[in-house]
Amino acid sequence: MQVTKFTHSCVRFDDGDRSLVVDPGVFSEVSAALDGAGAVLITHEHFDHIDVDQLRAAAQRDSRLRIWAPEPVATALGDLGEQVLTAAPGEAFDAAGFAIRTFGGQHALIHPTIPVVPNVGYLIEGSVYHPGDSLIVPPVPVGVLLAPLHAPWSSTGEVIDFVVSVRAPRTVGIHDALLTDIGRGLVESHVGRIGGEHGCEYTHLAPADTLDV
Template identity: 45%
Template sequence: MRFIKKRHSCVRLEKESGTLVIDPGGFTEPDAALGADALLVTHEHPDHFDEGRLRAALEANPAAQLWTLASVAEPMAAAFPGRVHTVGHGDTFTAAGFDVEVHGELHAVIHPDIPRVTNVGYLVDGEVFHPGDALTVPDRPVETLLLPVMAPWNKLSEVVDYVREVRPTRAYDIHDALLADLALPVYERQIGALAGTDHHHLGPGTFTEV
């Protein structure tokens, strides 16, 4: 499949059967979700869930459908009956020809005083894993890990240890909108040297085959 990096945590996956978009939130391009046949959202935080972007994509393609957790599904379901599906840990489904497994239940801890929201990760075609805002380790091998590199809830040592625990064949950075250009070479060098996998940082709009 073709993997296209959009800004922050949004990615597009394309193959003959269709286009799948994950987490077209408020930090990504306004048109990031347009043209999608299937939309997946990991959790309710606005850098991952932007209601306007999702509505525009669902209105532009009457056959498009959305899979997400209850907190995101509820405000969308009334406007798009039969097209919004609620999922949770352990669920499996097919979206636009992609086989999807759901892993994980809670957002990473930002601070003990901040309640944790639900967060799910998606393993697509047994190949590409998007964990959302958590360091979830699926109970099966992962070839391509989408790696959250910069967030209020993580630090570099945790990022490196996460890659070591998942042991993917390759890792591509996501959750990178807060990562300053000045710091990018430091992260690339440290993760590449310590994580023990093939690691890449792709700019928005860049694509590769996975």
């Protein structure tokens, strides 16, 4: 299975004729990520995780495309009919031939005055975990953790604790579009060093870089 990182939080999975995309948001190269995809998983409704217009257009072009998302997103895309399915924590299903398990429940708190929205984390093929905007630790082994490096709802210390708690043998940074190169390097150095002390090897992927899992 080949994992391709796009800008920010968008990741694509390819395995033979199977293809799956998670969180094609407005900061990402959405057209390239969705090209030929069989399924899309959306963690939550924020624009940096879903480009509604481009996703709807892709679904209208290809009636075989299926989209899983939390209830508010599924409702907003209701005009796509059976192409959209609701995802909630504690489920297991098949998406474009990939085995999916779901965890989490809600977005991490940004500020008490900002409403908390549903957020679903996805474990793909029992190996790669995409938490969306949450630092919920899944109660199952994870082979590759896609760790959100920077957000209005987290600190570098919380990211490090998340990486150490999940204990995945490999960590890849995502959710980094708001970082400068200098800032990204600083966060990655801390995550890599401290995570490495606990057996969590850090791998940097730039947009369009791939990783074989």
